[in-house]
Amino acid sequence: MSGQKKIKVVVLGATGTVGQRFILQLVDHPNFELAGLGASAASAGRLYHEAVAGRWKQAHPIPESVRNMTVNSCIPESFSSCDLAFSGLDSSVAGTVECAFRAANMCVFSNAKNYRMDPLCPLIVPLVNPSHLAILPHQQACMSPRLEHGFIVPNANCSTTGVVVVLKALEDAFGPLETVMMQTMQAISGAGYPGVSSLDILDNVVPYIRDEEEKMEAETGKILGGLKNNDTAFEMHETNPMKVSAQCNRVPVIDGHLACVSVKFKNQPAPSSDQAIKALRNFTCEAQKLGCHSAPKQAITVHDEPDRPQPRLDREWQNGAGVSVGRVRKCPVLDIKFVSLVNNVMLGAATSSVLNAEIALRKGYLQ
Amino acid sequence: MSGQKKIKVVVLGATGTVGQRFILQLVDHPNFELAGLGASAASAGRLYHEAVAGRWKQAHPIPESVRNMTVNSCIPESFSSCDLAFSGLDSSVAGTVECAFRAANMCVFSNAKNYRMDPLCPLIVPLVNPSHLAILPHQQACMSPRLEHGFIVPNANCSTTGVVVVLKALEDAFGPLETVMMQTMQAISGAGYPGVSSLDILDNVVPYIRDEEEKMEAETGKILGGLKNNDTAFEMHETNPMKVSAQCNRVPVIDGHLACVSVKFKNQPAPSSDQAIKALRNFTCEAQKLGCHSAPKQAITVHDEPDRPQPRLDREWQNGAGVSVGRVRKCPVLDIKFVSLVNNVMLGAATSSVLNAEIALRKGYLQ
Amino acid sequence: MSGQKKIKVVVLGATGTVGQRFILQLVDHPNFELAGLGASAASAGRLYHEAVAGRWKQAHPIPESVRNMTVNSCIPESFSSCDLAFSGLDSSVAGTVECAFRAANMCVFSNAKNYRMDPLCPLIVPLVNPSHLAILPHQQACMSPRLEHGFIVPNANCSTTGVVVVLKALEDAFGPLETVMMQTMQAISGAGYPGVSSLDILDNVVPYIRDEEEKMEAETGKILGGLKNNDTAFEMHETNPMKVSAQCNRVPVIDGHLACVSVKFKNQPAPSSDQAIKALRNFTCEAQKLGCHSAPKQAITVHDEPDRPQPRLDREWQNGAGVSVGRVRKCPVLDIKFVSLVNNVMLGAATSSVLNAEIALRKGYLQ
Amino acid sequence: MSGQKKIKVVVLGATGTVGQRFILQLVDHPNFELAGLGASAASAGRLYHEAVAGRWKQAHPIPESVRNMTVNSCIPESFSSCDLAFSGLDSSVAGTVECAFRAANMCVFSNAKNYRMDPLCPLIVPLVNPSHLAILPHQQACMSPRLEHGFIVPNANCSTTGVVVVLKALEDAFGPLETVMMQTMQAISGAGYPGVSSLDILDNVVPYIRDEEEKMEAETGKILGGLKNNDTAFEMHETNPMKVSAQCNRVPVIDGHLACVSVKFKNQPAPSSDQAIKALRNFTCEAQKLGCHSAPKQAITVHDEPDRPQPRLDREWQNGAGVSVGRVRKCPVLDIKFVSLVNNVMLGAATSSVLNAEIALRKGYLQ
Structure with a gap:
């Protein structure tokens, strides 16, 4: 350009x-x-x-x-x-x-x-x-x-953003998702300034962010679904109905929304965690292919260490333009569970x- | 006595x-x-x-x-x-x-x-x-x-304790649970002293606690199950198989483990959130009936405010001997979801x- | 009563x-x-x-x-x-x-x-x-x-309160003070609710509290001075002029204002730190003698450990009605320096x- | 080069x-x-x-x-x-x-x-x-x-470093200092890893860092003094004796040591705060003149805002290679007081x- x-x-x-x-x-x-x-x-x-x-x-x-x-x-x-x-x-x-x-x-x-x-x-x-x-x-x-x-x-x-990038990579590789359960731990910067009172969040977690769960549950289907009727309407993932449940929490972190996510695929057998990790690492998006100035080099960074991603250590990576994922493993209830991190003030905003x-x-x- | x-x-x-x-x-x-x-x-x-x-x-x-x-x-x-x-x-x-x-x-x-x-x-x-x-x-x-x-x-x-009290009250009222998904946000005191380095947890969340998820997944069935063979063995909830998935996180909170929990009952239709709240409030345990010195007056305190329980505000209630619950509501994926809090150094230890x-x-x- | x-x-x-x-x-x-x-x-x-x-x-x-x-x-x-x-x-x-x-x-x-x-x-x-x-x-x-x-x-x-109790005990024992230098580290609760934004104080110190230094510098003389003119006016410590300098900081602490203080006495030689400690421990106030319901048993608690008092550990002692002091030692510039703690929402308010x-x-x- | x-x-x-x-x-x-x-x-x-x-x-x-x-x-x-x-x-x-x-x-x-x-x-x-x-x-x-x-x-x-840069600029402009009183609020990273236990510092201040006050009091004179005896010994500022008193505290901040400092000059009348600010802004050091790769462009950044410098907002400025100063004002006891900030893991190490x-x-x- x-x-x-x-x-x-x-x-x-x-x-x-x-x-x-x-x-x-x-x-x-x-x-x-x-x-x-x-x-x-x-x-x-x-x-x-x-x-x-x-x-x-x-x-x-x-x-x-x-x-x-x-x-x-x-x-x-x-x-x-x-x-x-x-x-x-x-x-x-x-x-x-x-x-x-x-x-x-x-x-x-x-x-x-x-x-x-x-x-x-x-x-x-x-x-x-x-x-x-x-x-x-x-x-x-x-x-x-x-x-x-x-x-x-x-x-x-911002919290939806961090999760749907990972869900998109999984759907691209393994077909539609049927169930998504996610619990977030969201940074205070998500509430703007002055935003969250320090008396509410120091040495504390607030297990509630007004309207946030509803937003995540509604936005996910719109983003992951396609267009229909000659590009005049949103398909909303309704061709493959997807159940989504979100629980949102505010934690004493400056920047960086963390989410614990479990998913179930429509197509069984579901991928192994190794297959999922490989798909996430290989995921490239159109913003990268188009050579966009602000696109991350790696859309999804998958960590090998068991205790990552962490907001403070990983939020600045690639200037906050990518998503970090870790702990990809089998879920005893659904298929796969993992942790994802998005820099809420950068890619999340x-x-x-x-x-x-x-x-x-x-x-x-x-x- | x-x-x-x-x-x-x-x-x-x-x-x-x-x-x-x-x-x-x-x-x-x-x-x-x-x-x-x-x-x-x-x-x-x-x-x-x-x-x-x-x-x-x-x-x-x-x-x-x-x-x-x-x-x-x-x-x-x-x-x-x-x-x-x-x-x-x-x-x-x-x-x-x-x-x-x-x-x-x-x-x-x-x-x-x-x-x-x-x-x-x-x-x-x-x-x-x-x-x-x-x-x-x-x-x-x-x-x-x-x-x-x-x-x-x-x-x-400690993290199991906070959740199973609530699960027990639900099972007593509505029959066996089939699925339990829980994500914890656990206090630093759970790791003892010196325990968690401040460099690891200030302005941060660590999405991993060694062996903790395995403990929660294993202990839940043993605690909620009965005895068998003339009180010589544990039934392990195997009569009504229960799938349990836990994701555990360390957060910058001194005391008090918070958990986001979703559950599915075997018996359908499942209770409404109002019925669940009523059952939790009515739950009384043997420790209370026996007049134990350290027993809480109210085993489970259900909060009406949408943003409770919170570790800093609710952990000292009843000297930390009870469990606090809030946000009991319908789960779009399973039946009911809620937030629970246990004082990990008191009832949790x-x-x-x-x-x-x-x-x-x-x-x-x-x- | x-x-x-x-x-x-x-x-x-x-x-x-x-x-x-x-x-x-x-x-x-x-x-x-x-x-x-x-x-x-x-x-x-x-x-x-x-x-x-x-x-x-x-x-x-x-x-x-x-x-x-x-x-x-x-x-x-x-x-x-x-x-x-x-x-x-x-x-x-x-x-x-x-x-x-x-x-x-x-x-x-x-x-x-x-x-x-x-x-x-x-x-x-x-x-x-x-x-x-x-x-x-x-x-x-x-x-x-x-x-x-x-x-x-x-x-x-609140911040004045924590210091003047100690200064009073020193003046009672060793005569008037000539110089007081104090630097505070004050809790967020001092600013009320919602008060301090979490974005301003998490992982941070704010080296400024509006009007606070002026208050401390002005109030100290009025409190420590006597009455004059047949109890119709304040002497303001002007009989023994006292120079006071304060620097005030906001720190990420819920409750408890800590102050680092150095003082110089009019009468020389100044007391040794051991003499000062003894005087602080022996200090009793009129509220105690009158048997007031809310009076602390010990007005000033002097800690022997080198790293006390600390807000989180010491602010609840005696229901926050007394003052905690530690690190009483010789000052290379003035006479004696020490650290004091007051529970700003209790004795401080x-x-x-x-x-x-x-x-x-x-x-x-x-x- | x-x-x-x-x-x-x-x-x-x-x-x-x-x-x-x-x-x-x-x-x-x-x-x-x-x-x-x-x-x-x-x-x-x-x-x-x-x-x-x-x-x-x-x-x-x-x-x-x-x-x-x-x-x-x-x-x-x-x-x-x-x-x-x-x-x-x-x-x-x-x-x-x-x-x-x-x-x-x-x-x-x-x-x-x-x-x-x-x-x-x-x-x-x-x-x-x-x-x-x-x-x-x-x-x-x-x-x-x-x-x-x-x-x-x-x-x-690290804590000495943040203060002596400012003292040096003042001595260069206004002649030798006679008295320096400083109180620090130091970041946890100063103690290494794992270093400070989170249980010691979350919602807390520890008013003690072993040997730190002694280091600050001793190092200041060596650094600010000259050489003597044909560059074979240190003058230690003994030609103009300087009294130094330090009080050191650990605060819940990741990086960045803040210090509240008051100083008295040998030559009177002492400079006004405006004169001091001008001298600090004009200060340039040999590292800059030599064109060193890691030297800051501005050795001392003086803030106009009353509430700066702050560790979280100012520690990364110039990659942490300079010192930030604020609140330069008259001291009611000594001559001038101010707040200084050094990035303890960068310029401080x-x-x-x-x-x-x-x-x-x-x-x-x-x-």
Whole structure:
């Protein structure tokens, strides 16, 4: 893609924790040029470093090129020079704002939950189902007036993302899954800032994250299923019904969602754990084949050590763009069980949106 | 039981973390008198407060009555005035030492793993299966020479304990379970002292505890099953085969093991979550009926709040002698899922041994 | 004091974290009867357990006798049957509310900062300067109209409290201090709930607590100084000028403020560390002599172990009503240095207010 | 230095946590080639990844070029092709081993404490006193037989390092310091692996680190003082006597030692805090001027925000090679107080040794 002119992009929700990650990923990006910053009315008109003062919680300082950019309100008119928006908006406002940007013919890649289960929006985990972008012409056609360029592409919930990459690799190799049981141990950064009170989580585990189990149970089928009706609807894995149960917990970990997963295959005999490990190691995804800038070299890293992956040790590997798996072994109840780790602030959030845009660019959806 | 003469007891492994808990529970106990302290050869002959210096990690100081007791080696001859031993020994020595104390006709209540799966030893969770004490005459008869008084009664692994109390209540109300899937988030105190390195667990989760999953999968059937062959063998839940799968994780929590559990009943239709909650709240155990000193008033506390139980908030309730349950709800894959919490250093360790001894006393096994 | 009729009291700010502690201390109190609960307008009219839902963060459930008490607005008229108010109010409202309760002739014992440096209000650490209650008649006389019963008695900032008890014991034994340097490591509970974001404090230290250093530097002189002008003004330690420097840090600890302190005495030669230790151990305070219900048996516990006191191990000792000290040793720059620990939610907050009221009762200020 | 042949180096103590950091810094180093790995007899003869199995605790995997290197015993004969040794040895063996490597004419750069206060060994913090290398000819001359190449250069204790860089900048600008008081909050990684038990530090602070205060108090004068007697002895800051008092605490932080420091200058009036801040920002060190590969771009980063530096947010800045300072302000007792942060595993350990070697190379001491 070198030599091409960069696409001008705006980050919506630029002062939030996801917005901050977008900014760090877009500085010096080969395809995108960070040209706008959108935030709430309270921040509009201020310099970025003033607007974000006291809330910049990254291990790297604010990039010099961004410090003195002016923040604007999240309305399309403020960013008429941009063609693409990355949204790290809170769900309380994302619905309306993203809709307005789409209507203004901008390509919106969103980390918000609002349009994930929308029947016109692909729910894309970049290592899993970029093929779902094929529904975008239909999304555009359904708008009134019909849109030439604009669309909304949400990425999945952070905890879903970490698991479906592994499930996809298993389905590719061994056919459809029939049952998935998963229990998560999720990092505090998943709740944003200020998010989880320290009094709630220090020396503690909270066995509940509002709506999280429902999201995981619903999103999994949409992501792993195909398209149907000439790419105008989602098949939702209904051809091969899949039962999914999730239990979600908050643990005192900064970054990195861990999941304990057990699965059962439709086709029996099920693969051995050795066969499963080999399939996971061999899994390559379209983002890699397309040469996307932010794609991991290895989509799934399988650990041999019995006590890995661990959030603190493995979350930064490949800049958090891949998934780590360990303890692949026989399950006495279902077929195979394993542990998976995703960096929730990278592949589980900003990296997914950016990768989705990189894929869309390479597949011609941004023109 | 008031008015009775107290039974003299020795704590084996008295300088370890479980031994320290035994000491705190036995000071001022109405049935037992702490009369001896056993520890390694390195500690023998020293005053307790000297032997334990730098390793006493309790929120309460060493009891005054214990500070200056002399520690002895773990041989029965050192404690000839005692009739009963509580063992907090490390498994590397517990096998031999406990066997010697039994041979010396002492009643051994042990927290070590060595005899848990022994075909002659009852594996007793005091809120679940004190009926298994009925195998003790057979255990004594099998010794050579036959023993009049001595026996070994191990209690279960701490993480097993927290779950089987709930499973027992469900089986009592709704018949045998067919499938149990459980994932634990276990406290660092479960690994003793110094145990888990802070570099391994701060801002981290370790998705592996050596041998723990195997213990949970094996112990569950023994505890929930009955006796057979005239109380000379364990039925192991084999009449109603039960599949059990466990995934165990270490989390940065001081005390309190949390488990996410899903179960399927043999008898269908399965109970609703409301029926299950009612059954758990109504569950009472033999330890309560016998009026045991250390028994909880409520065996199972069911929380209404969606985010409970939590280790830090709920582990001290009833001095850690009961089990807390929350989030009882329908499982999309099996029948019912829930979260349970056990205080691993109390009911999951010392409290179980002490309660087992209190039960044995009341049921006449200590004479 | 047994046999006396209990004084009816109201807790203001009853749903906050300090208010919750007041409630736990006042249930079954021999001198006080919890007769009213005051909170914000949003809570007024609701049952306590409803008003506090999701915010009760204690290891003990809400006391049965309090669950269904009705919460009222913080106006004196709501609590006309009460003679005394314990205030756990936020400083944003405490100034006005406490003033109104005083004007209504109620005795207000407050944990808020608003009146701490007021020239008419004694700033009382119950183990240090109950003699300052002598200014209360003057406070009442200055009100317009002159008050018969009402007054405000604030207790000190939690971190100040932990240090001044030790400084008082040293001054009592060795004369005035000339220099005090202190660096604190303060628990998250000091910031209330939700208070400190977990993203700010997990795997971290924040070397700043707004206004805290100023409070410590100002309060120390007022507390340790005497009264002057016939008990109508504070001497502020100005007869023996004392330089105080504080550096305050927030650390990932639930409860318990630790301070590293170095001091220099006016009178030289300064005491040896052994002499200082002896003086600390021998220190007894008026609250003990008066037989106050909540007074610790030992005001200052001096540890011999080189690595104590530690927040997690020592904060619960004596129900958090005393101060723990360790590492008393020579300072190469000043005279003596040491480490002190105070339970910030007990003696550092609710326990101080309650003890101040117990003292005031015994000294006749509540009539 | 490009174009020069790389110097072959060995890492001693290669399986420990400091050794692991040396390895990561030396892979692809422009001046040094990692040619040998030394460890205990138990590891000798094994491949590195086998020898370090279960103890590699870095966020990056073992470098591919190192995985299959063979580990040897820590005797000079095993590494005859190497000219330079980086020592991450434990102090229990470092004394003997480093002495043997020096006697074999190898240049030893050590993180161990053994030779820090040796009257022949410079104690070098690379951002502070590389001029002390001038004593090396004297060190070599005092050996028997006189050495042509071999020497030992220790770097300072991690907590000392973080403070003396700031003190050096202040002395350079405003003349000698008379008094230094410092209290540290030190990360668990400073104690190695397994090091601090999680039961000791979770929800806790330990106000004691064995020998640490003594090290800080002694090392400061040696580092900040000059050389005397024609570069054959250390002046120890005795020309301008300096009183130093340190209080050291262990906090639940992975990496990064924070210190609260107050200082008094000999020359009065002392600088204002603004003058001090300016001096710190302008400070440049010889390592920077020499163009050392591992030198930070900014030796001291002064933060404007009132709540910085913080270990988690600031320790990775400049790859941990600089020092962060904040809260520079007037001290009511001494002159100026501030907070400083050093990455104890980088500049506080391996980075110091590597930088010291880079400086020695550029100043001609490695030939």
